[in-house]
Amino acid sequence: MSTPREEIPSFNLWYEPWITLEDAQGQQTRLGIEQTLLQAHQHTTIIELSPLVVVGIRRLLAAILQAIFDPQRIGDLCALLRQSAFPEEPVRAFGARYAARFDLFSPTAPFLQSADLPQQPDKKDAPKTVAYLAPELPAGSEVVHFHHGSDDAYVFCPVCVAGCLCALPAFATVGGRTIKPSINGVPPIYVLPEGRTLFESLAYSLVLPNYQPSARSRTQDLAWWEREPIIQQSHEVIEVGYLHSLTFPARRVRLHPGRLDAPCSRCGNPSRWGVRTMIYKMGEYRPKEAPIWFDPFAAYVLPQSKKGDTPPRPIRPQPNHALWREYASLFLTNAQGGEQSSRRPTVLDQLAELTSECPERAISLFSFRCVGLRTDMQAKVFEWVEAGFEVPPVLLRDPQGGWLVSQAIEFADQCAKTIRSVFTQNWKGEASLRASMEERFWAALAAPFRQTVLRMSRPEQRPTAYQEWIERCVREAKNAFRTAVEYLGDDAATLEKRFISERSVYGLLNKLRKEYLPDA
Numbered sequence: 001m002s003t004p005r006e007e008i009p010s011f012n013l014w015y016e017p018w019i020t021l022e023d024a025q026g027q028q029t030r031l032g033i034e035q036t037l038l039q040a041h042q043h044t045t046i047i048e049l050s051p052l053v054v055v056g057i058r059r060l061l062a063a064i065l066q067a068i069f070d071p072q073r074i075g076d077l078c079a080l081l082r083q084s085a086f087p088e089e090p091v092r093a094f095g096a097r098y099a100a101r102f103d104l105f106s107p108t109a110p111f112l113q114s115a116d117l118p119q120q121p122d123k124k125d126a127p128k129t130v131a132y133l134a135p136e137l138p139a140g141s142e143v144v145h146f147h148h149g150s151d152d153a154y155v156f157c158p159v160c161v162a163g164c165l166c167a168l169p170a171f172a173t174v175g176g177r178t179i180k181p182s183i184n185g186v187p188p189i190y191v192l193p194e195g196r197t198l199f200e201s202l203a204y205s206l207v208l209p210n211y212q213p214s215a216r217s218r219t220q221d222l223a224w225w226e227r228e229p230i231i232q233q234s235h236e237v238i239e240v241g242y243l244h245s246l247t248f249p250a251r252r253v254r255l256h257p258g259r260l261d262a263p264c265s266r267c268g269n270p271s272r273w274g275v276r277t278m279i280y281k282m283g284e285y286r287p288k289e290a291p292i293w294f295d296p297f298a299a300y301v302l303p304q305s306k307k308g309d310t311p312p313r314p315i316r317p318q319p320n321h322a323l324w325r326e327y328a329s330l331f332l333t334n335a336q337g338g339e340q341s342s343r344r345p346t347v348l349d350q351l352a353e354l355t356s357e358c359p360e361r362a363i364s365l366f367s368f369r370c371v372g373l374r375t376d377m378q379a380k381v382f383e384w385v386e387a388g389f390e391v392p393p394v395l396l397r398d399p400q401g402g403w404l405v406s407q408a409i410e411f412a413d414q415c416a417k418t419i420r421s422v423f424t425q426n427w428k429g430e431a432s433l434r435a436s437m438e439e440r441f442w443a444a445l446a447a448p449f450r451q452t453v454l455r456m457s458r459p460e461q462r463p464t465a466y467q468e469w470i471e472r473c474v475r476e477a478k479n480a481f482r483t484a485v486e487y488l489g490d491d492a493a494t495l496e497k498r499f500i501s502e503r504s505v506y507g508l509l510n511k512l513r514k515e516y517l518p519d520a
Helices: 033-038 051-069 074-083 088-102 158-171 198-204 242-246 323-331 346-357 393-397 399-426 431-456 459-488 492-516
Strands: 019-022 028-031 045-047 190-194 251-263 270-282 366-375 381-391
Touching: 019 033, 028 033, 033 051, 033 088, 045 051, 045 198, 051 088, 051 158, 051 190, 051 198, 051 242, 051 366, 051 381, 074 198, 074 346, 158 251, 158 270, 190 198, 190 346, 198 346, 323 366, 323 381, 323 399, 323 431, 346 393, 381 393, 381 431, 393 399, 399 431, 399 459, 399 492, 431 459, 459 492
Parallel strands: none
Antiparallel strands: 019 028, 019 045, 190 366, 251 270, 366 381
């Protein structure tokens, strides 16, 4: 793989085709950053093997557009959206000034890498496999998967390397005692607005100053293309601007490109050049005592303790926990019951304002793409999670509707706890059957929940929709419990135990229903 420096070609992400886009007819094309922005109105979405890379590319493009247009008021966003495409002149002007900072293999300013590190592998630098860039692949001791492979076997093409580098600022997680996570800590669930076109999706992702993190620096914002191309090892940064956060160099990286003339290990496409090894070390981090960084695309659980000793925490993927169960926290506001227990992404607060100020944006439904990376909160990565959701604009602005949806989810949680408790009391040794019972219960509610949300967007339908949801939860909980205990046998003793436990569950669920529907 070792190649003299002068033979290493340029792969400039501003011009080279590396982002795969899809249009409304399902046709796919690959473009560089400049053409992706200029043709965003002609395409609907970004296509990638990993949703983590989609998030990374979206955040990079949003950072570039934020730098180009710098919207200050909601009217600026409205004016941009009315153009239906990004103006060509400012995009090309940005490229004329900064395109050189997007060269993946530049000897002096490589994209999202530290130029003071050698571009050729050296044993004294302890090079690592390029697989460390892709959480879906096992590398070292960081990943738990059913996918097995040798670290030395991985070779990534420039397209895959570029995408994986883009994902690092959002998804670099804990990697042991000395490897700290990126700007948002252990990665949260990211909520991405989805418009009818990629242009709309990116425009919705531009964040006004009022909705940017309050902890950001107002005086210094070192976006990747503005800063020196050096990433200090284990470097604590006190001031972080908003664009800096979107391109946050949490890892000190230098790729070792070489001739490949073989298929890429990740995407399978043939490539003349590839990367097998790299230097991969701890990069920048914020101090532990720094104010929490409220990313505009993440939701947070707020502390309920009045002592103030518990900081807010991002909502992250949980095992055996479908993302729709976090719907209220991810998308809605709740003015009932005292203090907020969660804080939705501020980009949704901005969208709520946008629909009020720009009547043409008051569409029937907003679409969102939610992506997260489930870890053990330490060095192990288990899986990514991804789901799409639709939110009626009225619910973005209506705390009463948000509270009712929260109550609906809370009731389903209480039903799940009820059947779990009774099952565990009677059959402690049947953990797998209990897990299947709960999975069956939640799966049965997924589609009805989406319909319930749509109905709750209409105030006149809320009472009926809420009552029918309560009845549905009780019915599905009973069905899930009854189905589970049928697997336990049919001898006399078991049948008696089943009968008693079912009667107990039915009684508890009916009591719970009366608590949530006192007037029914």
